[in-house]
Amino acid sequence: MKRLSAISLLALCISTSVHSQLGFSIPADSGKVEIPFERSNNLIIIPVTINKKVTLKFILDSSVEYSILSQKSIGDELGLNYLRKIRLGSTNGVTNFGYSANGAQLSLGAASTGTNHSMVVLETDFMNLSNAARTPVDGVIGYDLFGAFVVEIDYSDDMIILHPRSSFEPPRGYDEVPLDVVARKAYLPADIVFENWDEETKKFQIKTGATHTVLFNSDSNLFHLPARKLEIPLGMGPSGPVEGYVGRVRELRIGDDEFENVIASFTKSEVGKSNETGSIGMGILSRFDMFLDYQGSRIYIKRNREFTNSFEYDLSGMRVDAESENTFRVTHIVSDSPAAKAGVQVGDRVVSVQGEILTKDNLNELLRIFLEKEGKRVKMEVERRGEIKSVSFTLARLI
Known part of the structure; x- marks a missing residue:
């Protein structure tokens, strides 16, 4: 997730x-x-x-x-x-x-x-x-x-x-988009079309260190929650878990570039300063090659080969975190999800996925399987109270 x-x-x-x-x-x-x-x-x-x-x-x-x-x-x-x-x-x-x-x-x-x-x-x-x-x-x-x-x-x-x-000169073939750079942080304007067809222009902080696509962290955005959504912990903040929802917005536009059916996260309560609407993370940013010019208050962007990739959310309904270098446990289960129906439980240690033992070296590769394709059959081994259990489920789109 x-x-x-x-x-x-x-x-x-x-x-x-x-x-x-x-x-x-x-x-x-x-x-x-x-x-x-x-x-x-x-x-x-x-x-x-x-x-x-x-x-x-x-x-x-x-x-x-x-x-x-x-x-x-x-x-x-x-x-x-x-x-x-x-x-x-x-x-x-x-x-x-x-x-x-x-x-x-x-x-x-x-x-x-x-x-x-x-x-x-x-x-x-x-x-x-x-x-x-x-x-x-x-x-x-x-x-x-x-x-x-x-x-x-x-x-x-x-x-x-x-x-x-x-010696920098604006690159040819890139679109130039203005930024607001305030207190060492850069904000990018984007147009959002929510599920209820409301359209707003907002300024989002650019976060290359965040894996999410677009995040709304103001209480005022909660009335834009989509009907089909998951209530989940979005991550860990400085004071503990950050609770919220994940769903989709109809469109997100940056300059002349438009994305449809975009995964979006909504925090239940505001995270950070009151004037920060939210942020755009790597789920969007990695679809462009870019030049970030903080002093010039500009970003130059060009579509790359990932631009047209569909926006997929975890299709298993579980989250796996590293407890230590080579120990990985299930830390959250979405109710009625494929993993939940297969009997996977919070606290299970994931031993293998598709027959491969899970290690720090292949963790990223194997967990990507949960994003691959609706209808794909996944087999896992989990350890629970010292007993190894085999489970299998079919990936399904939850949002």
């Missing part, structure tokens, strides 16, 4: 007392910098080297104000300076903390910061980034890059290209 990103929600809790300079620069003789990326669970994963000692995998999230290191043990080994302890909400009644830290030098190829760059280090990895990405990751990077460069995201070739603003 596509969910809200804990990454972006966490950013709401990080105080502007974390004084981070832009820092990133490129040597004059280097020109643009190309960085290959890995895509997992539709998120962009890039290699970030810290203090020229260790290279880690970070999620690229355009909505994150400060780079985040999720493993304090790595920060300890690198000798980062912890300046201030920060409260980052709570999960299941447990308060989460992080630290404003400096003494870091971040490098991505020829692009690097100074040696005293600031970032946020989590005291414990409550964000569970690896679970969100379905691959081991150690942090998040966002405005440190988007504020310093024009960032090209080439989904066709899985490449991030950092362009110095001094």
Whole structure:
């Protein structure tokens, strides 16, 4: 199931007392910098080297104000300076903390910061980034890059290209769409046609670190809820589960590009600041190659080969999360769904899917089976109270 990103929600809790300079620069003789990326669970994963000692995998999230290191043990080994302890909400009644830290030098190829760059280090990895990405990751990077460069995201070739603003020229063949850039975050205008045919133009925050398609996080949007919807936990916020609904809207338009029958998420209560309507995530963004120019308040977009893909939601009716590196459990079941009718229960450990043992290396690939095709027969093995059980069900469209 596509969910809200804990990454972006966490950013709401990080105080502007974390004084981070832009820092990133490129040597004059280097020109643009190309960085290959890995895509997992539709998120962009890039290699970030810290203090020229260790290279880690970070999620690229355009909505994150400060780079985040999720493993304090790595920060300890690198000798980062912890300046201030920060409260980052709570999960299941447990308060989460992080630290404003400096003494870091971040490098991505020829692009690097100074040696005293600031970032946020989590005291414990409550964000569970690896679970969100379905691959081991150690942090998040966002405005440190988007504020310093024009960032090209080439989904066709899985490449991030950092362009110095001094030499950047608008690309040919791309549509130019204006952005509002406020407090280090970019907002994109989009036209929405709801199920009841109401049409509104809204500004959505751009979130490359969120797997959802479009999210509405204002109570005023709840009267636009579609008749066919699922009531589910949308994800984890800084203060616990974010409850809401998932359904579809008739149309979503960005500039001259139009999408139909789009999956949409609606929170039950507002998440974040009152002036934030919601966000557009990778369910839409990955259908374009793009240039994000925060300083110029522009985005340049061009359709890629994924543009015409249909919008599918999980067809099994269950959510599987990583409990540890190679332990994956069912954490939610939709009533009357294929998985529920087959007897799958919350707490079951998923052992295999279609005869393949589930591991951290094939998790993303195997869970994509639940999005593939209505009518497909799926076989699983689950472990419940020490007993292995075989279950099977036929995938069905729930919304």
